[in-house]
Amino acid sequence: MKIIVADDYYSNRFLVSEILKSLGHEFIEVENGKQALEALERYNDIDLVFMDIEMPVMSGLEAMKHIRESFVYPKSNIPIIALTAHNPGIFAEDCTRQGFNQTLVKPYSIDKIAELLKLYSKI
Numbered sequence: 001m002k003i004i005v006a007d008d009y010y011s012n013r014f015l016v017s018e019i020l021k022s023l024g025h026e027f028i029e030v031e032n033g034k035q036a037l038e039a040l041e042r043y044n045d046i047d048l049v050f051m052d053i054e055m056p057v058m059s060g061l062e063a064m065k066h067i068r069e070s071f072v073y074p075k076s077n078i079p080i081i082a083l084t085a086h087n088p089g090i091f092a093e094d095c096t097r098q099g100f101n102q103t104l105v106k107p108y109s110i111d112k113i114a115e116l117l118k119l120y121s122k123i
């Protein structure tokens with residue numbers, strides 16, 4: 001799969017990217033929501049977006065809403081996974097209600113990410 005990893009913290013991006021690399025996926029790292037939109041505009045073969053919620057310039061929530069409302073299908077429908085350190089439960093529910101497909105809660109692990117990608121991989 002080809003995946004956008006959007007997070008303002010280098011160490012978070014690095015960890016997710018290293019896991020994706022070890023699983024054999026391609027990835028594009030960006031630092032804020034605006035750059036995530038630009039990457040999604042530029043490439044036509046993105047399969048999924050990992051989107052941190054809190055980022056400068058444009059938050060993950062704003063970027064996700066922009067994708068859902070302003071991009072043309074099928075890009076408007078791309079799986080967007082919220083990255084968060086928050087406790088799951090109510091927060092995760094809120095994220096999916098807003099338009100995220102699901103949340104990935106820290107700490108990230110290879111098993112967690114492999115399992116998640118299996119759900120969204122093309123057959």
Ligand SMILES: [Mg+2]
Nearest residue numbers: 008052054055
């Ligand atoms: Mg952040």
